[in-house]
Amino acid sequence: MMQILRTVAELRTRVRGWKADGKQVGVVPTMGALHEGHMSLVRAAQRGCDRVIVTIFVNPMQFNNPDDLTKYPRTEDSDAALLAREGVDIIFAPTPDEVYPKSFATSITVAGISEPLEGTMRPGHFEGVATVVAKLFGMTQADRAYFGQKDWQQLQVVKRMVADLNIPIEVVGCDTIREQDGLAMSSRNVRLDPLSRAQAPALHRILTRAATAIRDSGDVATVLETARADLRAAGFTEVEYLDLRSAALLEPMARLDAPARLLVAAWIGGVRLIDNIPV
Template sequence: MQILRTVAELRTRVRGWKQDGRQVGVVPTMGALHEGHMSLVRAARRGCDRVIVTIFVNPMQFNNPDDLSKYPRTEDADAALLFREGVDILFAPGPDEVYPQGFDSRVLVGGVTAPLEGEMRPGHFEGVATVVAKLFGMTQADRAYFGQKDWQQLQVVRRMVTDLNIPVEVVGCETIREADGLAMSSRNARLDPLSRAQAPALHRIMVKTAAQIRGGSEIAASLAQARDDLRQAGFTEVEYLDLRTAAMLEPATGIEQPVRLLAAAWIGGVRLIDNIPV
């Protein structure tokens, strides 16, 4: 595995692969890798001839400077994991390589970015769309692999690729969970022991609520009860727990079309997100 830090080096390697007719996959990450990321890497290995994993803690998508400063940086450990998985290139550019002096462009995706995370984290998806568009341009990948845990982000990337005719296939992969149901996330390491023990209630309550809605329970009442249940389970703030259409994340009034239950809630000073199909 090669570790590259400049776009020029990366493009030279990818150009050679493309000339040989190789299919290139990319897994964009911010590092602090866990089994969820490794599942994306394995999917990329199955689907492509060559695999690039990018690690870049993107300052543009953090609306809270404290959150940016606390984000774990574990490149040596990450590189060891990726080497064992047979990754071809770890691309780990510095901020100046991604956003050089004079950089003054943004990618704005409408519609799907407005609710939920877009409302709670202003500017977040502008940062995500901008850096992902740049990474697609840098890597020239044929396929890109994203986890479904960040469901709204996945839809934003799909919308951007469609609208801007970016020649990459976006592959969404199943959320990987701990044995107790908690969705794997780099943020989980920040949970204290009590909060870690309580955190699986998020998924458990969502599963129960989805079953109630599928069984014909009134949607608004089921969601209100779920929010109360989360507070009773130790979550200090429930930013949202809503039923939305799967693609555009519009409020869902029924389950005749594909819908998902999405949630964001705080416990032990850590913000957790999750989603499941209904």
Template sequence: MPRPPMHTLDAVAALRQTVRDWKRQGLTVGLVPTMGALHEGHLSLARAALAQADRVIVSIFVNPTQFDNPSDLATYPRTWDDDRRLLADAGVHVLYAPTVAEMYPAGFATHVSVAGVSAGLCGAHRPGHFDGVATVVCKLFLQSQADMAFFGEKDFQQIHVVRRMAADLDIPIRLVACPTLREADGLAMSSRN
């Protein structure tokens, strides 16, 4: 039986309607949040989600609030056509690709900050980074109403920040930490490699 085509959505309202329809059918929903420039590590998260959830959403959003350096944001790799093809080939059901205006509309004034686990390590060298991560991931969780979300263990501190945020804000989602995939030389796969 042929796989249904992947849908690409860029609006919260459309995403929520799609998820409502799925949940009315009793289907579970998995979310894989990404910033695009996808590689095999991301695809392994999508496959894990496809194995555990009835429907899978992969988000691509280069989140400006987690960059402390504007040139880093400007040069972050963007490979939209390749990303879309890879996700469709993997069998992902929805690619959610909101615009900055959709995620942070005019007048946006709320930010999520997770104390303790965001300090030290990466957080010590990237001021505001984990506030940006926590804010956007919180929004993605609430927008998608996913039952589970999949993150790579490569971003170890990020997983702990997100887990703490979801627990503290009573967001009913199960976080699934997936093993880090590595290049042949042992380097963890990354969009920046």
């Protein structure tokens, strides 16, 4: 039967028992407001592990905009009902004071890979992500952690941190789950008004068209310029970035000569959406 735990001490006791029995433990870190994308991560964790922990913690350290933190949906009761139906073993939902006690004085910076794209647009964001993820890995003592590829840069930051700090956990990236019209599932989608929700799937269509054009023509600069114009014509009021980057290191690419990722962040109807696809 699923349990909801609030303290590290309770969680450690349960995990210690599992590991004494030789069980493999998986963790799915989330900020709640769960949707089918999160459930796909839970199912991947269940396939790969004997026991599954889902963490629910709205991390104040990764919000550079206080208003965004205030508006972030908090739906623990409905989240718990979803996870119970999936057969999750533990929800770990600590309070901010449990994660960041008054004496807390440490943060983790992953240089280089965290600096462009989201790092430029949301200063301090990845420092908050890396710090809380490292703490959750230490708290849960999990063997594997499951993340969606929609947050591609975040996934690479976490992988780099784990490698650099010799954290004994396998980081598993899982495919982006999309609505039938192609919009990547996100907790932010519920904030889209009806018109913006109808326009938002253009983000994935334009990305896909641009990726094909880059493969066919090799003219990266022209294709990206056209795609940015297409986004604005489709109703996106601001395109923060639309870049071709190397898949692992997120270095800029002027031509397609290595595994690459096309990444975008754009605003529509007052909501910021991100997406990415391989090229």
